[in-house]
Amino acid sequence: MENFPVINLKNINGEERKTILEQIQDACQNWGFFELVNHGIPLELLDAVERLTKEHYRKCMEKRFKEAVESKGLEAEVKDMDWESTFFLRQHL
Incomplete structure (x- = not known):
């Protein structure tokens, strides 16, 4: 069984922003939930x-x-x- 998405927000305001937003979109569309880490x-x-x-x-x-x-x-x-x-x-x- 696949693990549910865990999304790291550590670099949300950096160069990884686009990738992180794509991960969130994918998690919403394909899972309906996800865990956020390093959200502050x-x-x-x-x-x-x-x-x-x-x-x-x-x-x-x-x-x-x-x-x-x-x-x-x-x-x-x-x-x-x-x-x-x-x-x-x-x-x-």
């Missing part, structure tokens, strides 16, 4: 965005669940439900 975004910010996104998603799912239960005239209590399963891999090169 601090890991702390990425962690904060991930945490806030998961919290928002959890709250939205709980609200939808409660609304669906109420609309059917049922009673249910939401406790420690796993609203999503995710696989998150961060590789430091």
Whole structure:
């Protein structure tokens, strides 16, 4: 099986810009996703965005669940439900 695209942005503002943009285009067209490395975004910010996104998603799912239960005239209590399963891999090169 082929590995999914990993695109290095280290030289995005240099001579490799055209090649890197072609890699991004290819990944979008042929894979639909890719990993960016050397993008310069601090890991702390990425962690904060991930945490806030998961919290928002959890709250939205709980609200939808409660609304669906109420609309059917049922009673249910939401406790420690796993609203999503995710696989998150961060590789430091």
